[in-house]
Amino acid sequence: MTTTVCTSASNGMTRPSPYPSFASYVRARQPVLLRTARSLTANPCDAEDLLQSALTKTYVAWERIEDHRALDGYVRRALLNTRTSQWRKRKVDEFMCEELPEPDPVGGDDPAERQALHDAMWRAIMKLPARQRAMVVLRYYEDLSEAQTADVLDVSVGTVKSAVSRALGKLREDPELVLVR
Numbered sequence: 001m002t003t004t005v006c007t008s009a010s011n012g013m014t015r016p017s018p019y020p021s022f023a024s025y026v027r028a029r030q031p032v033l034l035r036t037a038r039s040l041t042a043n044p045c046d047a048e049d050l051l052q053s054a055l056t057k058t059y060v061a062w063e064r065i066e067d068h069r070a071l072d073g074y075v076r077r078a079l080l081n082t083r084t085s086q087w088r089k090r091k092v093d094e095f096m097c098e099e100l101p102e103p104d105p106v107g108g109d110d111p112a113e114r115q116a117l118h119d120a121m122w123r124a125i126m127k128l129p130a131r132q133r134a135m136v137v138l139r140y141y142e143d144l145s146e147a148q149t150a151d152v153l154d155v156s157v158g159t160v161k162s163a164v165s166r167a168l169g170k171l172r173e174d175p176e177l178v179l180v181r
Contacts, residue, residue, distance in 0.1 A: 018068055018069055019068050019071065022058070022059050022062050025068075025071055026055060029071070029072065029075075030051075032072070033051055033054075033072070033075055033076075033079070034047060034048065034051050035141070036076060036079060036137065036141075036142060037050045037051040037054070037079055039125070039133070039137040039141055040079060040080070040083045040130075040133070040134065040137070041083070042126055050079060050082055050083055050086075051079065053078075053082045054075050054078035054079045054082055055075065055078075057078045057082070058071070058075050058078060061074070073151075073152060076138070076142075076152055077152060080134060080152070083130075084130075087130060120176050120177060121171075121177065123176065124170075124171050124174040124176060124177050125137070125171070127170075127174070128167050128170060128171075131153075131163060132163050132164070132170075133167070134153065135149055135153065135160055135163050135164050135167065136164060136168070136171075138152055138153070139160070139164055146160045146161060146164075
């Protein structure tokens, strides 16, 4: 078994890589990365395809990535870039509906109620513009700070703050979520 090492440019010290191979990285991080991909698409199958494309790009660049501790950021950026390219190239294959058939929201600690609220929240998030959706997902589902979110999306922290604020305002006004509160 071989051990992969990384050399720090700042001090020349050698430390073991957290992922000795691409396959070990994918095995360890696939569920988290798939959840991120799922948050960027409306369809679970599209999310799997999106993740596959991002992982393919990561595999091609594996030897060039100096800091394997930053792999999640690299893959997230590949996910966002790939999805953005898809949005730019896509034909209209999504159709907006006036109303979605939804179950009547009910209060309580019933698992079915929690799932209904979870589903309603995702539907509301999917209604957000792509950029706002990406920022909300990175901030609140991936639990990144405003600065980390800004870094991943290559925007300013102020842009993240204002876009997330507008997105949260839209979510507060979403009629489906108003009924659940």
